[in-house]
Every structure is written in structure tokens, then in C-alpha cells.
Amino acid sequence: MIRFESVSKIYPGGFQALKNVSFTIEKGEMIFVAGHSGAGKSTILKLVAGITKPTRGKVFVNQNDLGALSDNELGYLRQHIGIVFQDHKILFDRNVLENVLLPLRIIGYDRKNAERRARMAIEKVGLGGRENAEPQSLSGGEQQRLCVARAVVHQPSLLIADEPSANLDRAYALDIMELFKTFHEVGTTVIVAAHDETLMQNYGHRILRFQEGRFSA
Numbered sequence: 001m002i003r004f005e006s007v008s009k010i011y012p013g014g015f016q017a018l019k020n021v022s023f024t025i026e027k028g029e030m031i032f033v034a035g036h037s038g039a040g041k042s043t044i045l046k047l048v049a050g051i052t053k054p055t056r057g058k059v060f061v062n063q064n065d066l067g068a069l070s071d072n073e074l075g076y077l078r079q080h081i082g083i084v085f086q087d088h089k090i091l092f093d094r095n096v097l098e099n100v101l102l103p104l105r106i107i108g109y110d111r112k113n114a115e116r117r118a119r120m121a122i123e124k125v126g127l128g129g130r131e132n133a134e135p136q137s138l139s140g141g142e143q144q145r146l147c148v149a150r151a152v153v154h155q156p157s158l159l160i161a162d163e164p165s166a167n168l169d170r171a172y173a174l175d176i177m178e179l180f181k182t183f184h185e186v187g188t189t190v191i192v193a194a195h196d197e198t199l200m201q202n203y204g205h206r207i208l209r210f211q212e213g214r215f216s217a
């Protein structure tokens with residue numbers, strides 16, 4: 001479903017974040033991307049989502065060479081991807097419900113349908129009853145759940161999460177991992193980037209380990 005062919009990424013300014021990386025992720029797989037800060041994890045996820053382009057090599061998602069897609073085609077593909085960003089991107093001037101339904105409104109859902117789906121996603125992540133809460137009144141773990149609800153509200157076939165448990169206590173971090181597992185169990189392909197390998201070891205899923213832009217042992 002996802003294939004990296006000899007991918008290198010050099011950012012403007014000359015820093016090489018990825019060095020000739022090749023791998024495949026199967027449809028429906030749950031996989032971890034591990035490595036210390038700066039190893040290239042976020043770069044991998046941004047390439048998968050088509051947010052950034054490789055300098056060399058090719059990235060395929062569902063047989064599409066992302067480099068060959070028009071902006072419109074890329075936009076369409078992104079409608080099948082849910083992203084939990086490292087920096088949250090929560091809108092603190094809107095309540096929980098508004099945060100979750102916004103992506104649906106942007107892709108053209110009418111208010112009633114968007115609200116119905118948003119309420120389902122909020123329930124699914126365990127925030128049922130908090131629809132009208134202001135995001136700043138939520139705990140760190142609950143805010144992360146809000147981000148997950150927003151990422152899955154359009155029922156994507158691919159869910160990508162960048163350090164979803166970075167600032168959470170261990171118990172909350174494990175809760176978030178369990179939540180991702182539930183999406184994997186219903187067939188969603190799930191890619192989670194994290195630096196804390198102890199969180200990944202319980203799950204028996206493949207771990208792609210990176211160090212300075214290359215695979216490490």
C-alpha cells in the first residue's frame with residue numbers, strides 16, 4: 001500500500017534528513033517508526049501524506065506515485081488519510097465538537113452530517129459528553145484524544161500519528177496506543193512515529209528504526 005523506493009530528502013538549506021530509504025508497508029498493517037529526535041521520523045510521515053516531496057526516489061501510496069500527482073489528485077488522496085500532528089493543531093477558540101467537525105465541513109459535508117459523524121468520532125475516542133468543552137479544559141491525554149477524533153472523523157483508510165504520546169504520562173501514552181490498535185483492528189493502516197521504543201514493544205508490530213536518516217539495527 002505504501003512503498004518508498006530509494007528515497008532521499010534534502011531540505012532547503014542543504015540538510016539531508018533521509019538517505020536512500022526503501023521499505024514497504026502493507027495495507028491494514030500497523031507499524032511503528034522509531035528513532036531519536038532528528039532521525040527523520042516526521043519527514044517519513046510528511047512524505048507519506050504528500051506534505052513534502054522527496055528530493056530523490058519515489059513514494060507510492062495505493063499504487064500512486066505521489067510525485068506524479070496533480071495538486072487536485074493529491075488533495076483527493078489526502079481525504080483518505082488521517083493525521084495526528086506532533087504539534088496538535090487544536091483550535092483553542094472552538095469547542096471539542098467544532099474542532100472535530102471542521103475537517104468535514106472543509107471537504108464539503110453539510111452541517112448535520114458532519115455533526116453526526118463528529119459525535120461518533122468523539123464517542124469512539126472516549127470523549128463522549130465533552131462535545132461542548134473548551135479544549136484548554138481537557139487534560140493532555142484528552143487533548144490528544146481530540147486530535148485522534150479529528151484525524152479519524154472522515155474514516156480514513158490510513159492513519160498517521162507523529163509522536164502522539166510525546167508529552168503524556170505512561171498510562172495515558174499506553175491508552176493512546178490502545179486507541180490506535182482499535183483502528184488497526186478494523187482494517188485501517190496505522191503508522192505511528194515515536195522515540196520511546198518501550199511503548200512499541202508490547203504490540204508485536206514491525207518497527208522501522210531510523211538513525212540520522214538511515215535504517216538502524
Ligand SMILES: Nc1ncnc2c1ncn2[C@@H]1O[C@H](COP(=O)(O)OP(=O)(O)OP(=O)(O)O)[C@@H](O)[C@H]1O
Nearest residue numbers: 011012015017035036037038039040041042043044
Ligand atoms: N523544513 C525543514 N527545513 C530544514 N531542515 C528540516 C526541516 N524539517 C526537518 N528538518 C531537519 O531534518 C532532520 C529530521 O527531521 P524530522 O522532523 O524528520 O526528525 P524526527 O525524527 O521527526 O525528529 P523529532 O522527533 O524531533 O520530531 C532534523 O535534523 C531537522 O532539523
